[in-house]
Amino acid sequence: MTNQEEERKLLRDAETSQRDAEQVGQMRLDEAVRAGIGQGKKRAARRKAVYGTGFAAAAAAAIIALSPALMPGPGAEPAAQNVTAGAPKNEPAAEQAKSGYEKIDDYRSNGTDLKFSSALRNGYVSSLSESQEQNGYTVTLKGMAMDKRGMYMIVSLKNDTQKKARLSQIKVDFGDNYPVTWLSLSSSSGVAPGTSQNFFIENQLDPTKDYPDQARFNVEVYSGEFGQPEGQSTKFDIPFTAATQDLIPKTRTVEVAKELEVDGQKIRIERIEQSPLATYVDYRYEETNSKKIFDLINPQVKLSDESGSDTPLMWREYESENGLKTMVFAASKIQNAESAKLAVEGISAIEPEDLKLVVNTETGEIIQGGDSTLSVLPDKEKGTVTFRRELESEGENSGFSHPTEFEDTFTDAKGTVHDTPIVSEGYSEGSGGKQIESTVYRLSDPTIVQPITFTLKNYWAPIQEKAEVELLTPPFP
Amino acid sequence: MENRMDKAGSGHKETNRAASAEEERFSAQVAEQQRKLYAIAFSYMRSETDALEAVQEATCRAWIKRKKLKDPDLFASWLVRIVINCCMDELRRRKRSFPTSEFEAHGAEEMRSGDRIDLERAFERMKPKYRHPVMLKYYQGMTTAEIAKVLKKPEGTIKTWLREGLKQLRGLL
Numbered sequence: 001m002t003n004q005e006e007e008r009k010l011l012r013d014a015e016t017s018q019r020d021a022e023q024v025g026q027m028r029l030d031e032a033v034r035a036g037i038g039q040g041k042k043r044a045a046r047r048k049a050v051y052g053t054g055f056a057a058a059a060a061a062a063i064i065a066l067s068p069a070l071m072p073g074p075g076a077e078p079a080a081q082n083v084t085a086g087a088p089k090n091e092p093a094a095e096q097a098k099s100g101y102e103k104i105d106d107y108r109s110n111g112t113d114l115k116f117s118s119a120l121r122n123g124y125v126s127s128l129s130e131s132q133e134q135n136g137y138t139v140t141l142k143g144m145a146m147d148k149r150g151m152y153m154i155v156s157l158k159n160d161t162q163k164k165a166r167l168s169q170i171k172v173d174f175g176d177n178y179p180v181t182w183l184s185l186s187s188s189s190g191v192a193p194g195t196s197q198n199f200f201i202e203n204q205l206d207p208t209k210d211y212p213d214q215a216r217f218n219v220e221v222y223s224g225e226f227g228q229p230e231g232q233s234t235k236f237d238i239p240f241t242a243a244t245q246d247l248i249p250k251t252r253t254v255e256v257a258k259e260l261e262v263d264g265q266k267i268r269i270e271r272i273e274q275s276p277l278a279t280y281v282d283y284r285y286e287e288t289n290s291k292k293i294f295d296l297i298n299p300q301v302k303l304s305d306e307s308g309s310d311t312p313l314m315w316r317e318y319e320s321e322n323g324l325k326t327m328v329f330a331a332s333k334i335q336n337a338e339s340a341k342l343a344v345e346g347i348s349a350i351e352p353e354d355l356k357l358v359v360n361t362e363t364g365e366i367i368q369g370g371d372s373t374l375s376v377l378p379d380k381e382k383g384t385v386t387f388r389r390e391l392e393s394e395g396e397n398s399g400f401s402h403p404t405e406f407e408d409t410f411t412d413a414k415g416t417v418h419d420t421p422i423v424s425e426g427y428s429e430g431s432g433g434k435q436i437e438s439t440v441y442r443l444s445d446p447t448i449v450q451p452i453t454f455t456l457k458n459y460w461a462p463i464q465e466k467a468e469v470e471l472l473t474p475p476f477p
Numbered sequence: 478m479e480n481r482m483d484k485a486g487s488g489h490k491e492t493n494r495a496a497s498a499e500e501e502r503f504s505a506q507v508a509e510q511q512r513k514l515y516a517i518a519f520s521y522m523r524s525e526t527d528a529l530e531a532v533q534e535a536t537c538r539a540w541i542k543r544k545k546l547k548d549p550d551l552f553a554s555w556l557v558r559i560v561i562n563c564c565m566d567e568l569r570r571r572k573r574s575f576p577t578s579e580f581e582a583h584g585a586e587e588m589r590s591g592d593r594i595d596l597e598r599a600f601e602r603m604k605p606k607y608r609h610p611v612m613l614k615y616y617q618g619m620t621t622a623e624i625a626k627v628l629k630k631p632e633g634t635i636k637t638w639l640r641e642g643l644k645q646l647r648g649l650l
Contacts, residue, residue, distance in 0.1 A: 007643070010596070010615040011615060013593055014520070020519065023525070028525075029529070032529040032532045032536070037536055037537070039534075039537040040538065043537065044541045427544050429545045
């Protein structure tokens with residue numbers, strides 16, 4: 001075969017490839033990119049969310065902003081029903097024609113977040129029509145969906161002023177005893193004069209509360225650049241009736257009370273909850289464990305029934321009181337699973353005696369604790385200390401961040417207790433087959449007497465050992 | 478639980494705003510490249526779903542590592558490199574997951590031309606360093622200089638790899 005023949009084959013195939021590649025819908029491409037960013041934020045912040053600053057970090061990590069550049073125009077083609085990157089495939093038949101519910105067709109041009117597009121596509125977003133107008137702004141509540149743990153809202157802003165308008169201080173208020181944590185707003189871009197835009201808002205709820213159906217939506221609208229309001233903002237307080245019970249009949253909660261064991265360490269799975277909006281798994285590490293577990297490695301929930309199986313994507317994880325942790329996965333196409341297996345590829349854990357790390361943060365000397373992958377790099381000019389880990393590359397799993405984090409206080413050589421500063425910077429990079437993890441702290445207090453004793457709160461120490469546990473036991477509820 | 482939730486609800490707003498602004502910039506940068514990224518991913522994966530997943534994974538990795546990119550002018554080539562790595566990771570993973578015979582049988586179910594099957598097998602056996610320049614040149618129409626930028630190698634090396642790549646291909650087809 002001559003070179004020309006190879007090249008001809010290549011070019012023919014390339015032409016086919018290009019032609020096929022052009023068929024992809026803009027919206028699906030947009031969704032893939034948005035999902036990638038959301039996934040990146042979760043991977044990067046996951047450990048921080050669980051071990052760093054709890055809910056606050058989880059909230060910060062979950063902001064999903066949609067760039068206007070990513071939003072297809074009004075002529076954008078409809079999203080495919082079944083296959084979307086990162087979205088559950090073969091979702092249940094859409095119920096979007098139901099009256100009283102928002103329809104996906106009305107939002108196709110918005111490039112919705114995957115969670116919202118799934119909820120809309122399946123007819124789970126109840127219509128709202130409350131609206132208020134002030135100072136040239138009209139805020140309209142268009143739809144909502146909530147299960148026991150989360151609430152989605154769709155709100156539009158119409159801007160009849162001469163300046164770009166933005167939303168801030170978003171809050172859904174059910175009353176003092178009913179906490180609502182704002183998690184994300186779909187877009188931080190402004191609404192241009194003379195136009196309107198839909199916003200998708202995600203909130204976290206307390207599953208132990210029965211939320212009343214009367215609620216208020218609070219938001220402030222301001223003009224000016226992002227985070228820099230010009231003049232007074234306009235405050236909206238819009239009462240609405242929330243469809244609190246709408247999805248409850250479609251929600252299944254199963255008390256599991258089983259253990260997953262990895263390296264002799266036990267993880268107690270408390271319950272699994274499947275709702276039309278998400279799949280939740282509550283768990284905790286047993287107090288009797290001989291090691292301190294920092295994390296589960298690549299947890300997955302595999303749901304199946306006679307029609308097939310599904311492994312929904314993991315969205316995020318958070319910790320509530322008493323060490324109870326919750327993994328949030330996407331809603332599954334299999335709503336009444338006959339089997340639900342929780343599988344992990346291992347845990348990240350260390351012996352309790354290794355939790356202490358004694359270092360001189362001025363010289364970088366490690367006096368006690370850590371391992372050969374850890375180095376401490378002071379930067380006197382910047383007043384920072386970098387905790388650098390040189391880890392074996394995780395290959396296909398690379399991209400997961402493994403920050404080195406400490407408990408809220410540390411003790412200096414004189415026994416004085418200081419507050420641990422928050423992580424000022426953290427990054428991960430691949431280099432020569434290694435994964436370099438750097439966590440930077442600002443530590444320049446001259447009253448600190450060296451060396452310092454930290455207690456590890458998060459430290460990547462993988463124990464690769466696959467394990468799984470069946471969460472459901474017949475008869476099924 | 479309530480206190481922590483309230484804290485999350487009222488605090489960190491400034492952090493969130495800054496994060497959103499950064500995300501907006503990043504989204505816009507990726508948006509400019511997303512068609513190209515998809516086309517490259519598709520040339521490796523030859524399936525819409527797989528290519529979309531590769532774009533998603535590449536965006537995810539790029540987001541995590543974005544602060545390590547010092548020169549913004551290299552953003553596009555950096556992204557291309559990441560998407561290629563994602564595709565290769567996935568292809569390697571599949572090779573590990575499926576015994577060869579099963580993998581081939583699975584592939585044979587699809588409607589593909591003889592050329593396509595031959596090329597796929599040949600690409601699987603080619604050294605990646607030769608495969609990438611060949612794919613970027615013939616499937617994406619990139620110049621040697623552009624490929625050199627993406628693969629971070631001198632142009633001379635790329636020319637050698639292209640030559641060697643075609644030679645290997647000739648032996649494999």
